Amino acid sequence: xxxxxxRIELRLAAAVSAGLLFFSLAAxxxxxxxxxxxxxxxxxxxxxxxxxxxxAQAEVAAFALNEEIASxxxxxxxxxxxVKGVRLRGGAGMVVEDGFSANEGAGVVRSFTLYSPVDRIExxxxxxxxxxxxxxxxEARRRAINHAFIMFMQLAFAAFMVFxxxxxxxxxxxxxxxxxxxxxxxxxxxxxxxERAHANDEFGRLTQSTNALLEAAARAIDEVERQRDQLxxxxxxxxxxxxxxxxxxxxxxxxxxxxxxxTKKCVALLFIDLDAFxxxxxxxxxxxxxxxxxxxxxxxxxxxxxxxxxxxxxGDEFMVILSGIETPDAAYKVGEKLVQRIAExxxxxxxxxxxxxxxxxxxxxxxxxxxxxxxxxxxxxxxxVKRRGKKGVGLAGTPVA
Amino acid sequence: xLWLGQAGLAAAQVVLIVHPDSPLRAVSAKEASDLYLxxxxxxxxxxxxxxxxxxxxxxxxERFFRGLNGMTIxxxxxxxxxxxxxxxxxxxxxxxxxxxxxxxxxxxxxxxGYVDQAVLDGTVRVVLVVKE
Numbered sequence: 001x002x003x004x005x006x007r008i009e010l011r012l013a014a015a016v017s018a019g020l021l022f023f024s025l026a027a028x029x030x031x032x033x034x035x036x037x038x039x040x041x042x043x044x045x046x047x048x049x050x051x052x053x054x055x056a057q058a059e060v061a062a063f064a065l066n067e068e069i070a071s072x073x074x075x076x077x078x079x080x081x082x083v084k085g086v087r088l089r090g091g092a093g094m095v096v097e098d099g100f101s102a103n104e105g106a107g108v109v110r111s112f113t114l115y116s117p118v119d120r121i122e123x124x125x126x127x128x129x130x131x132x133x134x135x136x137x138x139e140a141r142r143r144a145i146n147h148a149f150i151m152f153m154q155l156a157f158a159a160f161m162v163f164x165x166x167x168x169x170x171x172x173x174x175x176x177x178x179x180x181x182x183x184x185x186x187x188x189x190x191x192x193x194x195e196r197a198h199a200n201d202e203f204g205r206l207t208q209s210t211n212a213l214l215e216a217a218a219r220a221i222d223e224v225e226r227q228r229d230q231l232x233x234x235x236x237x238x239x240x241x242x243x244x245x246x247x248x249x250x251x252x253x254x255x256x257x258x259x260x261x262x263t264k265k266c267v268a269l270l271f272i273d274l275d276a277f278x279x280x281x282x283x284x285x286x287x288x289x290x291x292x293x294x295x296x297x298x299x300x301x302x303x304x305x306x307x308x309x310x311x312x313x314x315g316d317e318f319m320v321i322l323s324g325i326e327t328p329d330a331a332y333k334v335g336e337k338l339v340q341r342i343a344e345x346x347x348x349x350x351x352x353x354x355x356x357x358x359x360x361x362x363x364x365x366x367x368x369x370x371x372x373x374x375x376x377x378x379x380x381x382x383x384x385v386k387r388r389g390k391k392g393v394g395l396a397g398t399p400v401a
Numbered sequence: 402x403l404w405l406g407q408a409g410l411a412a413a414q415v416v417l418i419v420h421p422d423s424p425l426r427a428v429s430a431k432e433a434s435d436l437y438l439x440x441x442x443x444x445x446x447x448x449x450x451x452x453x454x455x456x457x458x459x460x461x462x463e464r465f466f467r468g469l470n471g472m473t474i475x476x477x478x479x480x481x482x483x484x485x486x487x488x489x490x491x492x493x494x495x496x497x498x499x500x501x502x503x504x505x506x507x508x509x510x511x512x513x514g515y516v517d518q519a520v521l522d523g524t525v526r527v528v529l530v531v532k533e
Binding site: 057065068072117 | 438439472490
């Protein structure tokens with residue numbers, strides 16, 4: 001994700017660079033061409049100005065056929081770097097020149113007519129100036145490259161500014177948002193920080209709508225977890241009594257057993273079977289049976305400590321796990337207490353019902369390590385009680401009294 | 402000669418004169434102009450004539466050149482300033498006035514000069530009457 005945004009920045013830089021390249025090429029070409037033309041034009045103007053400055057002298061030279069003055073004129077013009085050759089022609093075949101015929105074809109020739117200083121009408125000669133095209137073009141190229149370079153630098157500066165502004169205005173906030181978002185765990189209370197500089201712009205809106213989305217997601221996750229918890233409770237608890245079912249009781253036993261190993265104590269497993277429950281069901285109906293079962297469950301929970309577990313493991317069978325038990329006798333006493341409590345009368349539609357229980361007790365680790373073994377032991381103890389006469393407690397491994 | 406004399410009576414004009422024995426009979430305004438501007442070194446039969454001038458600020462000089470080629474004194478001075486710059490050409494010899502020029506031409510067969518028509522006394526030959 002971060003890499004993707006870095007690529008946007010790269011692409012921004014690439015786009016700006018490409019734009020810069022395109023415009024600087026176009027602008028550079030135009031600038032070069034116009035600067036070049038301007039320089040060539042300036043060279044031409046320079047020569048015309050030079051000739052104008054010496055024209056009167058040249059006219060006198062041509063008029064008076066004075067080679068001395070003509071040479072002065074020619075030398076003066078030759079001092080200019082853009083002039084390659086000069087030829088001054090007067091009447092009577094007078095020709096004074098320097099570098100003109102030797103360099104014929106080296107450049108543009110400009111001819112200026114020389115008039116008589118007397119009437120300024122009679123033509124007395126011509127002044128031909130051979131331009132140093134190579135020099136003019138080299139100079140023009142130098143100037144044109146200079147101009148184009150300055151143009152390029154201006155464009156480059158502008159492009160850099162655009163890139164920097166776009167970077168700080170768009171790319172960097174996006175990267176910060178993405179980084180902040182990457183650290184947020186779904187469903188947590190973490191939210192994106194709202195940057196003050198972007199509070200009222202698109203990034204502010206993006207931040208706020210993302211936070212709203214996070215909020216909604218967190219709520220949805222809470223709801224799903226709540227429902228899952230509920231399902232879990234439904235799956236692991238008996239609907240009628242609300243007591244844990246066998247599987248959960250197994251888990252509780254495992255926890256109690258490992259705790260007992262660490263603390264060098266015992267876990268007592270009490271297997272409880274209602275006496276004559278079938279008779280109640282048959283004579284008074286299932287509703288009465290359900291009331292009895294609920295009352296038994298309630299009395300079990302009330303009689304036990306918070307750390308103990310009472311579970312419904314069959315139609316009229318319950319199991320109690322007592323943790324932190326130090327002696328078999330302590331477990332036995334709890335069993336006796338439960339027998340007494342459950343034996344107390346139960347009101348049902350104006351009738352008084354009474355139910356007895358037989359309890360078998362087995363201890364971990366004394367009577368076995370696994371719950372199945374313990375349950376068998378407790379079961380056997382419980383049946384021994386049943387055979388003996390019901391409504392009582394039997395300890396595993398103890399002969400029937 | 403006669404019509405020249407008559408013209409002279411009408412108004413005192415500027416005339417170009419030579420020695421009576423000079424081979425020169427007539428000189429055109431153009432030839433005279435070229436001669437006085439140092440453009441011509443000879444006038445056909447007359448080789449290297451001794452050209453006589455008047456002072457730079459002379460009124461007659463102004464009339465002479467105005468009639469000859471239309472040049473003003475300022476233009477003339479500028480022209481000679483440029484030409485003298487070369488050191489190769491010297492402007493014509495300058496004499497104080499028409500009588501001095503007349504006297505010199507009378508004595509020098511090689512001389513040529515211009516004078517006010519009024520000073521003429523028949524001792525020199527007029528080769529050009531400058532039209533004004």
